[in-house]
Amino acid sequence: MTRIAIPEDSPFGLANLPYGVFSTPGTEPRVGVxxxxxxxxxxxxxxxxxxxxPSLNAFMxxxxxxxxxxxxxxxxxxxxxxxGSAVHPVGAVTTHLPIEIADYVDFYASEHHASNLGRLFxxxxxxxxxxxxxxxxxxxxxxxxxxxxGTDIVRPSGQRKxxxxxxxxxxxxxxxxxxxxxxxxxxxxxxxxxxxxxxxFHERVFGVVLVNDWSxxxxxxxxxxxxxxxxxxxxxxxxxxxxxxxxxxxxARVPTPPQSPEPLPYLRETNPWGLDIDLVIEWNGQVVSRxxxxxxxxxxxxxxxxxTANGASSRTGDLFASGTVSxxxxxxxxxxxxxxxxxxxxxEVQGEKRAFLEDGDEVVISATAPGPFGTRVGFGExxxxxxxxx
Amino acid sequence: MTRIAIPEDSPFGLANLPYGVFSTPGTEPRVGVxxxxxxxxxxxxxxxxxxxxPSLNAFMxxxxxxxxxxxxxxxxxxxxxxxGSAVHPVGAVTTHLPIEIADYVDFYASEHHASNLGRLFxxxxxxxxxxxxxxxxxxxxxxxxxxxxGTDIVRPSGQRKxxxxxxxxxxxxxxxxxxxxxxxxxxxxxxxxxxxxxxxFHERVFGVVLVNDWSxxxxxxxxxxxxxxxxxxxxxxxxxxxxxxxxxxxxARVPTPPQSPEPLPYLRETNPWGLDIDLVIEWNGQVVSRxxxxxxxxxxxxxxxxxTANGASSRTGDLFASGTVSxxxxxxxxxxxxxxxxxxxxxEVQGEKRAFLEDGDEVVISATAPGPFGTRVGFGExxxxxxxxx
Numbered sequence: 001m002t003r004i005a006i007p008e009d010s011p012f013g014l015a016n017l018p019y020g021v022f023s024t025p026g027t028e029p030r031v032g033v034x035x036x037x038x039x040x041x042x043x044x045x046x047x048x049x050x051x052x053x054p055s056l057n058a059f060m061x062x063x064x065x066x067x068x069x070x071x072x073x074x075x076x077x078x079x080x081x082x083x084g085s086a087v088h089p090v091g092a093v094t095t096h097l098p099i100e101i102a103d104y105v106d107f108y109a110s111e112h113h114a115s116n117l118g119r120l121f122x123x124x125x126x127x128x129x130x131x132x133x134x135x136x137x138x139x140x141x142x143x144x145x146x147x148x149x150g151t152d153i154v155r156p157s158g159q160r161k162x163x164x165x166x167x168x169x170x171x172x173x174x175x176x177x178x179x180x181x182x183x184x185x186x187x188x189x190x191x192x193x194x195x196x197x198x199x200x201f202h203e204r205v206f207g208v209v210l211v212n213d214w215s216x217x218x219x220x221x222x223x224x225x226x227x228x229x230x231x232x233x234x235x236x237x238x239x240x241x242x243x244x245x246x247x248x249x250x251x252a253r254v255p256t257p258p259q260s261p262e263p264l265p266y267l268r269e270t271n272p273w274g275l276d277i278d279l280v281i282e283w284n285g286q287v288v289s290r291x292x293x294x295x296x297x298x299x300x301x302x303x304x305x306x307x308t309a310n311g312a313s314s315r316t317g318d319l320f321a322s323g324t325v326s327x328x329x330x331x332x333x334x335x336x337x338x339x340x341x342x343x344x345x346x347x348e349v350q351g352e353k354r355a356f357l358e359d360g361d362e363v364v365i366s367a368t369a370p371g372p373f374g375t376r377v378g379f380g381e382x383x384x385x386x387x388x389x390x
Numbered sequence: 391m392t393r394i395a396i397p398e399d400s401p402f403g404l405a406n407l408p409y410g411v412f413s414t415p416g417t418e419p420r421v422g423v424x425x426x427x428x429x430x431x432x433x434x435x436x437x438x439x440x441x442x443x444p445s446l447n448a449f450m451x452x453x454x455x456x457x458x459x460x461x462x463x464x465x466x467x468x469x470x471x472x473x474g475s476a477v478h479p480v481g482a483v484t485t486h487l488p489i490e491i492a493d494y495v496d497f498y499a500s501e502h503h504a505s506n507l508g509r510l511f512x513x514x515x516x517x518x519x520x521x522x523x524x525x526x527x528x529x530x531x532x533x534x535x536x537x538x539x540g541t542d543i544v545r546p547s548g549q550r551k552x553x554x555x556x557x558x559x560x561x562x563x564x565x566x567x568x569x570x571x572x573x574x575x576x577x578x579x580x581x582x583x584x585x586x587x588x589x590x591f592h593e594r595v596f597g598v599v600l601v602n603d604w605s606x607x608x609x610x611x612x613x614x615x616x617x618x619x620x621x622x623x624x625x626x627x628x629x630x631x632x633x634x635x636x637x638x639x640x641x642a643r644v645p646t647p648p649q650s651p652e653p654l655p656y657l658r659e660t661n662p663w664g665l666d667i668d669l670v671i672e673w674n675g676q677v678v679s680r681x682x683x684x685x686x687x688x689x690x691x692x693x694x695x696x697x698t699a700n701g702a703s704s705r706t707g708d709l710f711a712s713g714t715v716s717x718x719x720x721x722x723x724x725x726x727x728x729x730x731x732x733x734x735x736x737x738e739v740q741g742e743k744r745a746f747l748e749d750g751d752e753v754v755i756s757a758t759a760p761g762p763f764g765t766r767v768g769f770g771e772x773x774x775x776x777x778x779x780x
Contacts, residue, residue, distance in 0.1 A: 103534045108617060121616070129615055134558050135549050139617040140530040140624070144493045144705045145582065154583045156700035159525050159654065168524050170654045170699070192535065192626070193544045193780060219700065225519055226511070227498060227529040228618020231700040234530070236582070264549065264560045309560070310546035310609065310621040311780070315534050390583060390701070 001081035006036040011378020015251075015371035017074055018242035018380070019056055019207065022093040029054040029096045034242050034380075035078045037090050044086040045077055046070075055100040056206070056243060060187035061316045064203045067187065071247055095241035097148040098209075099185055102317035104146055104237065105307060106181075106213060107138040109298040111257075113326035116338040121221065133261060136298040136306045138320070141213075142234035146319065149210075149240050149382040155359060155389040156235035158219035168222060172389035175217035175343060176357040179324040180281050180291055180334035180365045183211040183239055184300045186318035193311045198269035201301035204314070207243035210279070210365050210382040211321045214238065217337055217356070239319070240365075240382040248377050252276045252369035256299045263302065266309050273299040275369065277379070279325055281334065282364040283349045291325040291334040293367075359388040391471035396426040401768020405641075405761035407464055408632035408770070409446055409597065412483040419444040419486045424632050424770075425468045427480050434476040435467055436460075445490040446596070446633060450577035451706045454593045457577065461637055485631035487538040488599075489575055492707035494536055494627070495697060496571070496603060497528040499688035501647075503716035506728040511611065523651060526688040526696045528710070531603075532624035536709065539630050539772040545749060545779040546625035548609035558612060562779035565607035565733065566747040569714040570671050570681055570724035570755045573601040573629055574690045576708035586698045588659035591691035594704070597633035600669070600755050600772040601711045604628065607727055607746070629709070630755075630772040638767050642666045642759035646689045653692065656699055663689040665759060667769070669715055671724065672754040673739045681715040681724040683757075749778040 006013055012034045022039050023029045031051035032039040042051035050059045059070070108114055111128070114137075118127030131137065155176055161168035187206030190196050196204055213233060220232025256274040277293035303320055324334040333339045336356055340346050343355035357363070366381040396403055402424045412429050413419045421441035422429040432441035440449045449460070498504055501518070504527075508517030521527065545566055551558035577596025580586050586594055603623060610622025646664040667683035693710055714724040723729045726746055730736050733745035747753070756771040 103532055105620075131551075131558075131612055131615070134551075135613065137613065137617055137620075139620050140532055142493055142530055142702060143533070144708070145702050147582075154701055157585075158700045161521075161524075167651070168521075168654070170656050192537070195547075216700065222521055223525065223527065224616070224618075225521070226508075226614065226618070227527055228614075228616070230495075230527075230529050231696070231702070234702045235700040261557070264558070266560050306621070310548045310606065310625040311544055312532060312535050312621070312624045318534070 002084040002087055003081055004035050004038055004078050004087065006078065008375065010036040011368055011376050012036050013375055014075060014079065015375050016244060016248050016377045017071065018244045019098065020242045021054060021056065021096040021098045023096065024088055024093055031056060031059060033074050034090065039088045039090055039093050040078060040082060041086040041088065045082055046073060054096065056098050057100045057317050060206045063188050067206060067245065067247065071245060095148060097146065098241055098243050099319065100317050101143040101146045101319050102315040104141040104143040105138050105320040106141045106323060107136050107298065107303050107320065108323040109136050109296045109303065110324055110326045111297045112295065112328055113324040113334060113338065116326065116333065120337060120342045136303045139228045141237060145234055146237045146239060149238055151238060151384060152387045153214055153236050153384045154387045156216050157389050158216055158231050159222060160218035161222050173216035173218060176386065177215045177217050177336045178363050179213035179215055180279050181211040181213055181321045181324060182277060182293055183209045183319050183321040185209065185243060186314050187316060189315040190308055190313055192313040195266065195311060196304050196308045196314065198267060198301040198305040201273055201304050202246055204304065205246050207245045208249065209243055210240040210367055210379050212238040212363065212365055212382045212384060213321065238382050238384045240380050242380045244377060244379055249275060249369060251372045252377065254294050257295060257297055259297065267302045267305055269299060269301045273301040277367050277369045279365060279367045283354065284361055286350050288347065288349065289331060289333055289339060291332050292327045293325050295327045296322055296325060357386050359386055361386050392474040392477055393471050394425050394428055394468050394477065396468065398765065400426040401758055401766050402426050403765055404465060404469065405765050406634060406638050406767045407461065408634045409488065410632045411444060411446065411486040411488045413486065414478055414483055421446060421449060423464050424480065429478045429480055429483050430468060430472060431476040431478065435472055436463060444486065446488050447490045447707050450596045453578050457596060457635065457637065461635060485538060487536065488631055488633050489709065490707050491533040491536045491709050492705040494531040494533040495528050495710040496531045496713060497526050497688065497693050497710065498713040499526050499686045499693065500714055500716045501687045502685065502718055503714040503724060503728065506716065510727060510732045526693045528693065529618045531627060535624055536627045536629060539628055541628060541774060542777045543604055543626050543774045544777045546606050547779050548606055548621050549612060550608035551612050563606035563609060566776065567605045567607050567726045568753050569603035569605055570669050571601035571603055571711045571714060572667060572683055573599045573709050573711040575599065575633060576704050577706060579705040580698055580703055582703040583701045585701060586694050586704065588657060588691040588695040591663055591694050592636055594694065595636050597635045598639065599633055600630040600757055600769050602628040602753065602755055602772045602774060603711060628772050628774045630770050632770045634767060634769055639665060639759060641762045642767065644684050647685060647687055649687065657692045657695055659689060659691045663691040667757050667759045669755060669757045673744065674751055676740050678737065678739065679721060679723055679729060681722050682717045683715050685717045686712055686715065747776050749776055751776050
């Protein structure tokens with residue numbers, strides 16, 4: 001038996017205890033909990049086969065009461081003695097995609113981001129479209145290309161036409177970008193025909209990850225009217241490996257910014273699910289932005305209520321992301337197209353000029369949120385390196 | 391042992407032999423083949439457990455060579471004697487969703503439909519947008535709300551704002567519509583980073599279904615700028631239960647209409663996969679339209695090549711649909727918004743005026759295509775009835 005050392009200031013302390021899927025050399029992927037710098041094998045430590053699976057889906061499907069119960073068991077476990085064979089240093093494990101993704105939806109919930117992109121993509125119109133303050137605008141993305149942090153990103157090719165080109169051509173993306181987002185994972189689905197109330201968010205959503213919604217801006221600009229982004233986004237979406245339980249985020253709850261006009265009744269929530277998450281974006285190791293999630297106009301509870309307002313069912317493993325997190329300051333923008341204003345104002349990154357991503361560049365998005373008693377809850381990171389086009 | 395009577399003029403004759411998933415009272419859903427008016431239980435008749443599953447996915451995953459081999463086995467089987475216990479009258483079985491849908495993509499490949507919708511949604515601009523003839527415009531839909539023919543469609547509610555209303559409201563859809571489409575099912579996926587060549591279409595795509603992409607036009611009109619259709623479509627998409635093998639459609643192949651400008655190399659195919667499918671739309675039992683699939687500008691092989699052109703992976707069970715099939719004539723339009731010109735020119739249906747769908751209305755889309763020797767290959771039907779909003 002072994003006792004895990006969990007410093008009070010660890011971002012993976014007792015107030016966090018996120019779940020993931022890991023393997024060690026020669027073993028199958030299975031569910032683990034991260035505590036400080038170790039991963040605890042839950043199938044072995046708790047003797048429950050639901051954790052011997054290569055995704056969290058089976059466990060999530062058991063529902064909110066069970067999530068509460070297991071979280072208590074895990075807390076007991078890591079504060080007591082654990083069988084040594086169930087404990088692995090985090091550096092000795094490989095992390096895998098923690099969720100079998102059902103449907104993937106991406107929202108557009110930052111007023112600052114939506115306004116910036118409106119100015120860049122539609123310079124002759126109002127930056128914010130008439131529907132934007134009435135509903136959380138969103139669209140479906142490609143679930144099959146959601147990958148785990150650490151997966152290399154091959155520069156996508158695609159069809160694009162610069163304004164000064166007479167016709168489009170096919171070739172490697174010239175304006176490869178990121179979007180720093182926060183993603184929410186549905187643990188228990190809802191049946192066809194039954195909208196989820198905003199106030200039921202906490203019973204449906206299991207946990208939270210960081211998302212990098214890689215974006216080929218030139219492909220997107222040419223393709224996206226009238227049916228929205230498609231190949232400009234579908235080549236890869238990276239998520240962080242450790243799913244922070246929603247139960248760990250009580251101390252991070254804050255009101256959303258004032259919403260005016262008042263949302264329609266189906267979008268109202270009793271205690272808003274704004275979240276005080278601080279994101280950090282590093283480009284080749286240099287911090288280039290610190291997007292504040294608390295600035296997001298729409299809450300994730302409103303997103304889920306909207307997503308199902310037409311009676312659409314939801315499923316265990318659905319991932320819905322917030323859209324780019326951008327704050328009001330330039331130093332808080334969550335996409336490079338905003339940071340470099342469409343590429344017209346390049347920034348200096350480790351001594352080199354950058355407008356968009358070059359081959360070999362690496363981006364790391366990390367985040368923390370307040371935990372109880374002054375602690376911080378860490379989301380870990382979502383990391384990806386750009387490989388040349390094939 | 392029993393011998394199946396298969397009339398030469400059956401739309402489910404020897405040239406067709408579509409696959410589906412069925413059950414009889416008290417038994418589990420499993421794979422069957424339809425021959426004339428019976429369903430043959432493949433797990434029982436061929437003794438292969440891959441057919442004892444509740445979807446075609448495991449069989450499809452075995453790949454193109456295996457599809458050819460099984461098709462020959464099935465042909466031998468239904469032209470010889472079959473164990474009586476493996477044969478069920480089609481009226482005695484329940485059909486289920488035949489595929490576990492991975493990702494769902496909807497294209498917009500009819501020039502007539504795209505032009506009509508352009509005129510209706512954007513009356514002050516060119517009907518066809520600049521990108522339309524350069525690439526098959528498409529977007530991701532909600533895989534989790536794809537349902538099998540016969541599933542009732544609860545009228546969705548949603549947020550909508552008529553042009554003469556000062557602000558949006560939430561309530562039952564007032565402009566509920568259909569889209570008659572043809573859907574293609576990926577049998578063997580392709581890895582991340584590897585585009586599928588248009589000429590590899592026939593090795594990747596297992597079969598074809600009819601699709602009714604139910605559409606809440608008022609919800610769609612309010613929400614769709616700038617990220618595309620979302621809740622206006624995601625409440626339900628119906629598909630026909632019998633998957634017609636692509637192998638059964640050789641005699642239905644026709645050239646696509648002339649494509650000008652010439653598509654970029656990645657969208658070229660050696661022998662175009664235009665398909666001479668005749669669709670029929672019945673509204674409360676009255677034929678209201680006969681959309682010709684051969685008029686579709688983009689072929690499904692071009693759609694798959696485009697879908698993966700950025701390196702996006704594809705998976706067994708991916709469904710991509712053509713978008714509304716509309717021909718040049720008014721009597722060939724595949725959506726009611728086109729047939730009734732945005733509701734301004736109601737049509738008479740069984741003696742009643744209709745612009746959009748009323749509660750209790752039923753829509754049936756059926757189709758056939760040429761088979762060898764003057765036969766017809768039937769797609770069966772996709773049927774749905776509208777229930778009042780909850």
